[in-house]
Amino acid sequence: MTINQIYNLAVKMAKKVDPRKDLPQNPYPDSAILNETGSKVSGYQGVKKILAGIDMDSAEIMLAHFLKCDLAIGHHPHGKALASLDKIMSLQADLMHRQIGVPINIAEGVLKKQIAIVKRQISPINHYQAVDMARHSKVNFMCLHTVCDNLAWDFVENHLQKSFRVSEFQSIRVKNVMEALLTIPEYQEAKKRGAGPQIIAGARTNRAGRVAATEFTGGTDGGKLIYQALANAGLGTIISMHMKEGNREQAEKNHINVVCAGHIASDSLGMNLFLDQLEKKGIEIIPTSGLIRVKRMTDS
Structure with missing residues (x-):
């Protein structure tokens, strides 16, 4: 699989269980391909080995480089995905409405203040620290946040x-x-x-x-x-x-x-459900950074 195919599979799986209706092509701004080196893994030969973890910071990027991994996948967002975290929060209104029965106007109303707070909180963060490390180390890097949380x-x-x-x-x-x-x-x-x-x-x-x-x-x-x-x-x-x-x-x-x-256990659960699909295609998964790797290969 190529990097884009891996990312598109994650989005497809997340959309299948998303509580919202009439979704755009990619409704997950906090999940993104953060760095692509343009190497062979973007083309025909594809990804063979992935370093996967919950928090993929600079140290984990260097580990991916040391282990000669084709791709590093983190759960928590970095880069533009982190800067866009507030944009995914409206999903909660649909979940409260469809799952619990909270009137949609009330669900949107009670979330509005918190969305504004989160936007201000994430604004001063150094969003691109790990992304820059990936760029300099020539490590392909993506984060899969809400896509795995949905799972x-x-x-x-x-x-x-x-x-x-x-x-x-x-x-x-x-x-x-x-x-x-x-x-x-x-x-x-x-x-x-x-x-x-x-x-x-x-x-x-x-x-x-x-x-x-x-x-x-x-x-x-x-x-x-x-x-x-x-x-x-x-x-x-x-x-x-x-x-x-x-x-x-x-x-x-x-x-x-x-x-x-x-x-971390809940984040691991969502990551595992996705990573199983990659292992089925013959990709080696190396868990790190708190990821509790559990395989459900025989469940589907």
Whole structure:
């Protein structure tokens, strides 16, 4: 596969499970090819070896160069993709509307302030540090952020549906949601590493009510204002990748249970679902930078 074919496959997989409708050709500004050297891997011979990780910074780029990898794939964005992080956050409004039933005008309204905050927060960051290292080291480099987060979100949602019938949500406990998450290998390994799923709002014995993985995709967190809207729409338990303390307090204030699945484990889940497709095509994957590599080659 060429670099463009790899990137286009990621976009295709993400669009297939995207909560939005009528998507443009590429609706993921935070996922991009960041550096192409113009070497053989852009042409017929293609990519044979990839260094893949969660945070691909300058050190990881040098590692890719040292290991003679054809491509470095990071999860978290760099370059223009990082500078465009705020532009993907509107996805969360569609997710809140279609998945939970929050009226779209309210979903867009409560996100508007946070999108502006994120835009200001990312503005002063040194976006191109790792990209420049890739350019000087002649390392092909891409980041796959929301495209992989979409895959993780879809996987966890389907896993919940397989674990519990919708009619059972009123009787199951938060501890049962935790137990369901811990049947996923990435979360099992994260627990061994001391960073497994944890209940950060509510209690193990609380009834879960309606459960949804609402904080898995869409760039970054949606801010403090979303929790009242989610509670009003009937959400009982959130499964989140990660949550700031102020957001956690707002969820608790609105009597929403929160299960924090774990940031790096959740990112690894989304990356793994994509990387499996590359391994099926004979590409060697070298995991690094926190990536918990789990293969599901026989599942599809």
